Amino acid sequence: xxxxxxxxxxxxxxxxxxxxxxxxxxxVVGMDNFLTGSEDNxxxxxxxxxxxxxxxxxxxxxxxxxxxxxxxxFASPASPIDYLEMPIQTLKVGSLAPYNxxxxxxxxxxxFMIASTSEVYGDPxxxxxxxxxWGNVNPIGPRGVYDEAKRFQEAITMGxxxxxGVNTGMVRIFNTYxxxxxxxxxxxxxxxxSQALRGEDITxxxxxxxxxxxxxxxxxxxxxxxLTMSDYHDPVNIGNPQEITIKEFAEEIVKLxxxxxKIVYHDLPKDDxxxxxxxxxxxxEILDWEPKVDRSEGLKRTLEYFMQKVK
Numbered sequence: 001x002x003x004x005x006x007x008x009x010x011x012x013x014x015x016x017x018x019x020x021x022x023x024x025x026x027x028v029v030g031m032d033n034f035l036t037g038s039e040d041n042x043x044x045x046x047x048x049x050x051x052x053x054x055x056x057x058x059x060x061x062x063x064x065x066x067x068x069x070x071x072x073x074f075a076s077p078a079s080p081i082d083y084l085e086m087p088i089q090t091l092k093v094g095s096l097a098p099y100n101x102x103x104x105x106x107x108x109x110x111x112f113m114i115a116s117t118s119e120v121y122g123d124p125x126x127x128x129x130x131x132x133x134w135g136n137v138n139p140i141g142p143r144g145v146y147d148e149a150k151r152f153q154e155a156i157t158m159g160x161x162x163x164x165g166v167n168t169g170m171v172r173i174f175n176t177y178x179x180x181x182x183x184x185x186x187x188x189x190x191x192x193x194s195q196a197l198r199g200e201d202i203t204x205x206x207x208x209x210x211x212x213x214x215x216x217x218x219x220x221x222x223x224x225x226x227l228t229m230s231d232y233h234d235p236v237n238i239g240n241p242q243e244i245t246i247k248e249f250a251e252e253i254v255k256l257x258x259x260x261x262k263i264v265y266h267d268l269p270k271d272d273x274x275x276x277x278x279x280x281x282x283x284x285e286i287l288d289w290e291p292k293v294d295r296s297e298g299l300k301r302t303l304e305y306f307m308q309k310v311k
Contacts, residue, residue, distance in 0.1 A: 001050070003027040005068055005110075007058045007101065008075030010037030012180045013115070013173075016221045017072060018042060022050055024225070029064055033057040035089060036077050041180050058097040059089075068108040070228055073101050073153075074115040080143065080269065081186030087145040094149025095156070102160040102168075111167040113228050114157050116235060118174040118276055119147045128243075128277035131172065131235045141271040154235065161233055169232060171224050174239025174278045177298065178217030179305035188212065192250050193303065196259035197310040206268030208247025213277045215240035216298035219291040226287040239278035240291040256299055 004021050008014035009030030014037065021028050022045070030042060030053040045051040056062070058075050076093045077083045083090040098114060105112035121129045122137035137147045154170055161168040177189040184190070195202045215238070223238035244252075250263050283289045293301075 001025060001027050002069040003029065003067055004070040004072065005029045005031060005064055006072045006074060007031045007097070008037060008073075008115075009053065010034060010039060010041050011074065011078070012041070012178075012182070013176065013217070013220070014074045015041035015180055016178070016217050017074065017224065018045060018051065020221045020225055022048060026050070028052075029054065029068075031056050031058060031062070032075065035086070036082050036182070036185075038182070058100060059092040060100070062100045062104055064104065068104070068110040070113065071101055071105045071108075071110050072113045072115070072228065073098055076115070076149070077146070079185040079187045081184070083146040084142060090145045091149050094153045098153045098156050102156065102166060106160065106164050106166050111169065111228065112157065112160070113169045113171065113224070114153050116154050116170050116172045117150045118172055118237070118239065118278065119143065120151050120154065120172060122147060123271060123273045124275060127275050128241060128279040129237065130279040131237055131282055138271050142269070143271050167231065169227050169230070170235040171227055172235050172237045173220065174215055174237065175212045175276065176215045176217055176220045176239070178302050181302075183306070183309055188246060188249060189214065189302070190306070192253040193257065193306045194310050196253050196257040196261045197306060199260060201264045202250050202254065202261045204246055204250050204263055204265050205272065206246075207265060208250065208263075209245055210268070210272065210274050211243045211245050211276060212249065213240050213243050214249070214295060214298070215291055216293040216301070219293050223283060223287060223289045226289050230287060232286050236282050236286065237278040237280055238283055238289070239280065240295075241278055241280055242295060243277045244295075252295075252299065256303060
């Protein structure tokens with residue numbers, strides 16, 4: 001059996017990736033320090049003989065005995081609330097951690113995959129965003145700790161690929177949603193859905209005209225899996241190109257939850273992107289991938305999860 005190390009295994013995406021690789025016949029080594037992840041996300045795996053877990057901070061030296069065929073680095077705070085509260089940890093997990101893990105991949109001769117992000121494009125001047133766009137990022141703004149950590153992560157990964165010959169891949173993840181998101185992580189969907197279920201006002205920042213493109217987690221995980229199994233080295237956007245304004249998205253959540261919540265507007269945070277939409281031409285051509293779950297179906301599945309969590 002092939003063996004894969006997944007960092008951030010107890011997080012939203014990491015836990016779904018553990019499920020995916022186990023279902024496809026892999027042995028999975030999960031690693032997390034529970035900074036933003038939750039043991040609840042992987043508790044169903046603890047009885048699986050093909051799953052082992054290490055409580056470890058990957059910004060420190062990483063040792064895994066035995067063979068490894070793949071390493072997926074998905075450990076990182078991933079929402080504005082998280083990385084504004086934990087700026088140094090965010091920078092370290094985007095710099096020290098890939099340094100440690102790339103060294104491990106070099107020794108193990110494993111394919112190394114990083115979770116990059118659409119945030120490398122910053123507040124984009126190009127729309128939709130293609131992989132050859134270099135971005136419009138404020139390196140010293142409040143979001144810079146996350147944006148630049150991910151941009152450095154891409155740079156060091158490509159450095160190990162070109163200098164040391166490590167087999168590497170990069171996925172640029174656009175807005176993703178689904179079960180196991182934290183209710184309080186500050187991103188639009190969990191904020192809107194938890195507010196609506198509690199009958200609270202729904203908070204929209206700015207006038208709501210900024211856009212996002214939401215991809216259901218199952219689609220994203222399938223794209224990541226296909227990229228991992230390929231030998232492609234340059235960045236690949238994985239996301240759903242169906243674009244919607246934040247105001248329209250909030251209205252969808254109110255309707256879906258049959259809530260009496262009102263939408264209220266607050267000041268837009270500094271450097272918040274005005275537009276976000278992936279160009280997925282590369283993913284279609286190289287991976288034969290595109291999203292299958294439309295937003296109405298994905299939101300219904302996610303609502304079922306949130307209804308169990310919101311008190």
